[in-house]
Amino acid sequence: MQNAPVTSTEAHLDRLRGDVAPVNHNARTIAALTGNPGCRRRAVLDAAGVDKKAMSVHIGHPVPFGQSTFAITRGNAFEAQVKANGCAELLTMLRERLGLDIAEVAYNDLEEAGGNGSREVRHALARRMIDGAAAGVEGAGTLFDHPLLGLPIGGRTVYLEPDLIAFQVGAQFHIIEIKSFPVIDGQADGGKVAAAAVQSAVYVLALRRLFEELGHDPQRVSHNVILVCPENFSNRPVATLLDVRRQLTVLKRQLSRLRRVDELLATLDPGLTFDLGVRDGTATRPAGEVVAALGEVEARYSPDCLDMCELSYFCRAEARGTTHALGRTVREELGGIEFVDTALRLAEGRLAPTVELAETAHALRTALRMRTECLS
Amino acid sequence: MTALTALARAIAVREERAQPLTTVRHVHIGARPLVFVPLALAGEANAPLAALVGDDRAAPHLLVVPQPRNRAQRFAFAAELGHLVLDYLRSFTHFREDVPINRGREVRQRFSDAPQLIVPNPAGVAFTRLLGRSTRLRRTDGPYAVDPVVPLLGRWLTFLAERAEHPGSSLMVAMTRALSMHWATGQSSTEDANLAALLGWIAPPEGRSPVEAAADAEDADLWPPAGPATDPTFDNEILSPAIARHERDPRHFDGLRKVLNSQLEPTWHLMWRGIDVLGGLSPGASVAERWADDRDSFTNYVTYLAGDNPLPQARRDSATAAARRLSTMERAQNVYDVQRAMDDPLVMAEYRLGGEAFAGTVTYAAPDRIDASSGRRKLRPQILVHTDDPLRLTPGATVSDRSRPKQKAVIVRVSTLDSGGYEVQLELSGGMGNSLVAPPGSVPAVGERLTYSALDAAFRQPDRFPANEETPWTHGGPPQQYVPTNDDAVEDWS
Ligand code: SF4
Numbered sequence: 001m002q003n004a005p006v007t008s009t010e011a012h013l014d015r016l017r018g019d020v021a022p023v024n025h026n027a028r029t030i031a032a033l034t035g036n037p038g039c040r041r042r043a044v045l046d047a048a049g050v051d052k053k054a055m056s057v058h059i060g061h062p063v064p065f066g067q068s069t070f071a072i073t074r075g076n077a078f079e080a081q082v083k084a085n086g087c088a089e090l091l092t093m094l095r096e097r098l099g100l101d102i103a104e105v106a107y108n109d110l111e112e113a114g115g116n117g118s119r120e121v122r123h124a125l126a127r128r129m130i131d132g133a134a135a136g137v138e139g140a141g142t143l144f145d146h147p148l149l150g151l152p153i154g155g156r157t158v159y160l161e162p163d164l165i166a167f168q169v170g171a172q173f174h175i176i177e178i179k180s181f182p183v184i185d186g187q188a189d190g191g192k193v194a195a196a197a198v199q200s201a202v203y204v205l206a207l208r209r210l211f212e213e214l215g216h217d218p219q220r221v222s223h224n225v226i227l228v229c230p231e232n233f234s235n236r237p238v239a240t241l242l243d244v245r246r247q248l249t250v251l252k253r254q255l256s257r258l259r260r261v262d263e264l265l266a267t268l269d270p271g272l273t274f275d276l277g278v279r280d281g282t283a284t285r286p287a288g289e290v291v292a293a294l295g296e297v298e299a300r301y302s303p304d305c306l307d308m309c310e311l312s313y314f315c316r317a318e319a320r321g322t323t324h325a326l327g328r329t330v331r332e333e334l335g336g337i338e339f340v341d342t343a344l345r346l347a348e349g350r351l352a353p354t355v356e357l358a359e360t361a362h363a364l365r366t367a368l369r370m371r372t373e374c375l376s
Numbered sequence: 377m378t379a380l381t382a383l384a385r386a387i388a389v390r391e392e393r394a395q396p397l398t399t400v401r402h403v404h405i406g407a408r409p410l411v412f413v414p415l416a417l418a419g420e421a422n423a424p425l426a427a428l429v430g431d432d433r434a435a436p437h438l439l440v441v442p443q444p445r446n447r448a449q450r451f452a453f454a455a456e457l458g459h460l461v462l463d464y465l466r467s468f469t470h471f472r473e474d475v476p477i478n479r480g481r482e483v484r485q486r487f488s489d490a491p492q493l494i495v496p497n498p499a500g501v502a503f504t505r506l507l508g509r510s511t512r513l514r515r516t517d518g519p520y521a522v523d524p525v526v527p528l529l530g531r532w533l534t535f536l537a538e539r540a541e542h543p544g545s546s547l548m549v550a551m552t553r554a555l556s557m558h559w560a561t562g563q564s565s566t567e568d569a570n571l572a573a574l575l576g577w578i579a580p581p582e583g584r585s586p587v588e589a590a591a592d593a594e595d596a597d598l599w600p601p602a603g604p605a606t607d608p609t610f611d612n613e614i615l616s617p618a619i620a621r622h623e624r625d626p627r628h629f630d631g632l633r634k635v636l637n638s639q640l641e642p643t644w645h646l647m648w649r650g651i652d653v654l655g656g657l658s659p660g661a662s663v664a665e666r667w668a669d670d671r672d673s674f675t676n677y678v679t680y681l682a683g684d685n686p687l688p689q690a691r692r693d694s695a696t697a698a699a700r701r702l703s704t705m706e707r708a709q710n711v712y713d714v715q716r717a718m719d720d721p722l723v724m725a726e727y728r729l730g731g732e733a734f735a736g737t738v739t740y741a742a743p744d745r746i747d748a749s750s751g752r753r754k755l756r757p758q759i760l761v762h763t764d765d766p767l768r769l770t771p772g773a774t775v776s777d778r779s780r781p782k783q784k785a786v787i788v789r790v791s792t793l794d795s796g797g798y799e800v801q802l803e804l805s806g807g808m809g810n811s812l813v814a815p816p817g818s819v820p821a822v823g824e825r826l827t828y829s830a831l832d833a834a835f836r837q838p839d840r841f842p843a844n845e846e847t848p849w850t851h852g853g854p855p856q857q858y859v860p861t862n863d864d865a866v867e868d869w870s
Binding site: 340 | 379381510721
């Protein structure tokens, strides 16, 4: 699967990360990764499992990402309620509301894996169980709780854990995603649904890949994800089918654009490391060194980073004065010019445009003339 | 985003201060708006946690739900808010004015002023809409009876939240939206969603520069989020223990109130600063006209609620209602866009940049030109206008200038000048009386500066929709009037 010997890549990534345990990817971070596939900095840091949050604190640009205990409590309570009694409530709903033909139910909790919770063991168990179900082995199961799936990202396997997978006898497997945001009169928060759709698409992709590996038809994994949310203002779950075909297309394209880790690593100084020098829980490496190390890997900041990357405040400060920092549309309207100052000097006629920029410069001059005229 | 807005953002970066995007104000700012800053409990479906509300900046009312998961306490909150909001709304129903209709043959009446609800941001509008939804279908008798003010509050909040989406309406305003419409900051629109940061760029607090103020705004200790979402660190470290303490011993109620007030108060002050800043701009010419529409809308809803058995808004629109709403919104958007361009040269400049309008100077005028080609002699003056704008309009296009709205000008020819720019030949009709001699001033004179555009402020004919009872069966047939069911009335709010 990989061209470069795994060991050398692994060793290089370990060196980049330093003497701490790696931070693992999850569906949310993959979604974020594909939200900015052109950013090498993030690709490298995530591949090496660098703790970006700790890093942002250490270099003085902490990003206030956090989850409220109220949200966590409610999310857990809702998931527990949906899964209670072998998902009894959920199954009734799948049959009645979505017309899914789920016959005999066997519920498998794959979270604990018989007490041995290591990732490898859990993944192997999920493989075996799902293989059995896909092959139609009697009693192999209908619902799989928290199976551990794998997905190669930039050449490395990342482990993922969907809430549930349901197996509909006769044909299809569905990813089931349990979210605690409400669906009110058939409508939910657009942003939250969109995020859930991308995350679920990551799971669909991972499950399809597993099918392929096991020699089953990957199309048996449905692109219709089952989203389970509380209905209206109650705790009652309601299921909605969510078609994630579009998200799958985008995701596949973005993942293929993510450079292979080994290619990325080859461009880096072999001595480079993001090690924070953590001793007794405190980072001891001078922050200036860490900042310099970050500077070695090119970033591609946009305001979208603010919602999804722990380094966004740092990268934003670094991008000050660029049109990137103002957002994609502003940058486009300014003719894609890199620096705000350049755009303004072109608009004021204080900078002679190159041939390619002649048209942009003309438009900027016209715009500035009108603006000045209207405000005088 | 347009080139002019992008340019304004670039200038704001360099000047380190917000830059105006308009020359006038396009929203109405009432003399006595009701400011509403709600907070919701994280993770729940629109569970109110606390709110500051009031029309007096010196005396906000603090409402608190001590245990936000408790249904009875939520309804108590809704009732308390309901009394405040309803008192405020009623205070606008004392004075009416006559409006001539039917060419002055009849008059109808409308309230001479209307309420205005101002929330910090679009999420505040969404919260209000859902609070309306969770209260308007309740019953005041039978099991789960609520205070009569609760369903009434629900109807009003629903009404206001709907108006918030109506282009040009100012009955309910989201502060960040109103400010961003009038100023460009040196940050991105993502960061502009933070009220403290946005207002920091426009009107920083004493002793802070705009850039410093925007940086301060990201420190949740200095500037808690403007809601309805709370700061997770506040939830975990302060609110959660405070709720637990109060649960153990109700004497801790004041402590809980204080904690919640600390999260709301900074935003309360920001809201009034925003109102001052917006109020300081002079209103565009058509703001009053749109506010009159808002007053009509308010009057109509008051009348409806006072009628026989008024029903709450349905859970979902019927097919016809949805189509009608969409068409109304589109039309309102059109009118609003045109009015803003007419009121504001800086907005019109967007159309000039796009080539749909041009400004220039009259270089030649033939005010007495007669067209006799069709047999009947008609007064058809012609003028030449020199413009440097990137014109895209072509011969045959009909345009008009704001100063002579009744006069149509048809582009006869456009020639490119060697010196740069264009010379536009225009033929004029209308707005010159009935004789064959144009009255003085009715035809633009040499040297006059004009802005011609193809925008038309005339209202489009309303699309014709079948009345509700005539909805074709293909669209589900006539909708049932929405009568709330028992289930609605006792719906969980947990
Ligand atoms: S914040 Fe920086 S590292 Fe993170 S994705 Fe954006 S540019 Fe890349």
